[in-house]
Amino acid sequence: MKMLTCSRLSSYLLDSSKRLGRWLVLLLIIFAGAVQAQGFDPKKVQAESDRSSAKWLQASELPAEASGSDTTKKKSGLVNSAVNWFRNTNLPADLQIHGFASQAYITTSDNDVFGNSDNGGSFGLTEAGLNASIRPLPRLQISAQVLSRRAGKGNSGMPRLDYAFLDYRLYSHEVNQFGIRIGRLKNPFGFYNDTRDVAFTRPGILLPQSIYFDRTRNLGLSGDSVQLYGETAVANIGTVSTQFGVWWPIVSDKDTELSILGALPRGQLNREVSFIGRGIFETNDKRLRLGISGIWLNTSYDPEYKSNDPVGPGSFQFTPIYFSAQYNAERWSLTSEYAIRHLKFDNNFGLTNDGKSRNPINGMNVLGESYYFQGEYRFTPKWEGIVRYDAYYADRSNRDGSGFRIPYAHFAKDIMVGIRWNVTPQFMLRAEYHHVNGTGWLSKLDNNPAKEGPLSQHWDLYAIQASYRF
Amino acid sequence: MSQPQSLIQFSRCCLLKHKVCFFYALLICLWCVNAEVWADNHYEIVTYPGVSEKVLSVNSLRSIFSMHLKTWPDGTKIRVFVLPDDDPLHQSVSKEKINVFPYQLRAIWDRLVFSGTGQAPIKVNSSEEMLAKVASTPGAIGYLWRADINENVNVLEIK
Known part of the structure; x- marks a missing residue:
């Protein structure tokens, strides 16, 4: 009975969340229209002189005056002045x-990708973030961001x-920081x-999954860290x-645990001291960018002894070690990244979850390999096209998974x-549109064969x- | 006999005239292009009058507009003002002075803002606003058409 109500409740919640998603999209589309209309008008106004634009504004306010509703005028004035205040006031500490x-x-x-996508589609991927930064001293910046991500069973x-x-800045002289x-x-x-959740900054709705797994994203996204940087x-x-x-990684979530241990454990993964680094060379005109990054991540399993x-x-x-390269021309950009991923388990993982056999991850030592090639073309500043080929191999010495x-x-x-x-x-x-051969990077939480x-x-x-930012 | 000769002369003259016309047209075209180029260079990098820097290297300028260099040599904050991405002046300054495409500047700023490792420049919507802001904000840097520049801002020389 309890189970039944639970499932009903969850299906209700699922339903309502779906409805919410649909509403959100509708709202976004309406908003887009409004924004576009707004974006269009000032240009018209700009073409005319300032004085005539003032006249135009006055004229547009006339109907409100004619209808005698003083409040609407006041209201718009209030909103305008609020916006103006925000734009014109030197906010404290920048x-x-x-x-x-x-x-x-x-x-x-x-x-399934982010929800029940193979059954009529889903609005399962929602991302939102809000950040603030201040500079209380010329050399000091404090920043923080809160992130919400609804994506399948993992988020x-x-x-x-997300960060705080x-x-x-210890040293700063011209280009050297x-x-x-x-x-x-x-x-x-x-x-x-660094900005994988901001749709505006990433190439495509889905990042190349071979490198930027969404399955273990919480692990890769951010961590508690002390970093030195220089330029x-x-x-x-x-x-x-x-x-x-x-770096102390964040490992305490189901998707990560499932991906690393192969089954949902009773205990939990512990975070241990890890290291991360990246170097990027850029030509002065930013046309050529070459990068190399490396991670040395350590975790251990804490069994539930009770x-x-x-x-x-x-x-x-x-x-893993990542090699990145990009060439940017005015109209087009070519990007490619390659990763060689070393995974190593020691021999202390004992038995499987059901206790019946030896845990297969014991002593596992594999080299995975990933890479992608990507071309972007800017037809106009407003329209861009993209093509990409992205390949993931769990084990580079057994690329077709034979024997499994x-x-x-x-x-x-x-593709x-x-x-x-x-x-x-x-x-x-x-x-x-993606055409995929293989299921290597799919979330195991969202795709349960049982x-x-x-x-x-x-x-x-x-x-x-649809994405909005400010 | 004289008729065909005069015909030839006439046609030669016509051809010559055409050539001259063509030449003039070309000259005018070139002149226009030249004028356009000249107009494109008709802007300056400007700062708040309290900023003591008078000369800046291209690399420093790029570092400032990339929002990586955050302080003037005397330790005060740099505050960067820019026009919208599609503004012709912004595009000229971006491509010619900073030598980076506008879309790349946008990408650089987005990376800083959404990873928390930096801040975005402050957007203004017109030359008047640019002039007013740069003239009144300590540490400010921006750019203006020469015709819009007055004594309330300093002009930076870029080497």
Whole structure:
């Protein structure tokens, strides 16, 4: 009975969340229209002289006056003055507030991505963030961001502290900078990880999953860290910027635990001291960008002794190295990243969850490999196109997964095309199509073979997304 | 006999006239292009009058507009003002003075803002607002058409 009400409740919640999603999209579309209309009008006004624009404004206010409603006039005046105040007042200590909100609709031919996407599609991916930064001293900046992400079973939309840290500039002379950051920081790896949740900054609705797994994103996203950073000129051709940090990763979530341990454990993963670093060389004109990043992640498993957890206190190391390259011309950009991922488990993981056999992850030592090639073309500043080929291999010495029960769960090859429309500088719409061979990077939480049957090797994904930022 | 000769002369004259016309047209075109180029360079990087810097290297300028260099040599805050991304002056300054495409500047600022490692420049909507803000904000830097510059701001020389 209890179960029944529970399932009813959850289905109700699911339903209402779906409805909420639909409403959100509708709202966003209406908002887009409004923003576009607004964006259009000032240009018209600009074409005329200031005086005539004032006249035009007065004229537009006339009907309100004619109807005799004094309050509407006051109200618009109030809103205007509030906006003007925000723009004109020198906010204390250079306070800046920015944010974003995105809603995607995803439908797949088979397999689930962020919700039940293979059954009529889902509004399962919602991202929103709000950040603030101040500079109380010329050399000191304090920043924090709260992030909410609703994406499949791994992310409920519960807001979390994404980053919050102090940044002190120790040395600064022309192009040469050196400083320290302390607090919760975004993990610097690859070109896109630092801002992976902001749709405006990433190429496509889905990032190349072979490098930027959404499955273990909480692990890769940010951590409590002390980082040193520097930027220095190289001859007169460019700059090298580096970041290096000691880091305590965030490992206590189901998706991460499931991905690392292969089954949901009774105990939990512990975070241990880890290291992260990145260096990026950029030419002065930012046309060529070359990067290398590395992570040395340590975690260990803490068994639940009370219930005689059969899984033992093993430890796990993840040490990927990423190579990144990008060329930017006025109209087009080419980007490619390559990762070699070393995963190493020690022999102390004991038995499997049900206690019946030896845990297969014991002593596992594999080299995974990922890479993608991507081309972007800006037809106009408003319209952009993108194509990408993205490949993931769980084990580079066994790329086709032969010998495993489900070979195609050990790789994924994804061809993607997409289009982006920057409706206004604040509002963006985009659509993309993926054809994927393999299920290597799919979330195990969202795709439970016990409940939904086996996954399909060849599958298609269509997605659209609306995003707003300020 | 004389008729065909005069015809030839006439046609030559015509051809010559055409050539001259063509030449003039070309000259005018070139002159226009030249004028346009000249107009494009008709802007300056300006600062708040209290900023003691008078000369700045291109690299420092790029570092400032990339929001990486945050303080003037005397330790005071730099405050960067920019026009919208699609403004012709912003595009000229971005491509010619800073030598970076406007979309790349936007990408750099977005990376800073949404990773918390920096701040965005302050956006103004017109040259008048740019002039007013740069003239009144300590540590301010921006850019203006030469025609809009007055004695309330300093003009920076870029080497």
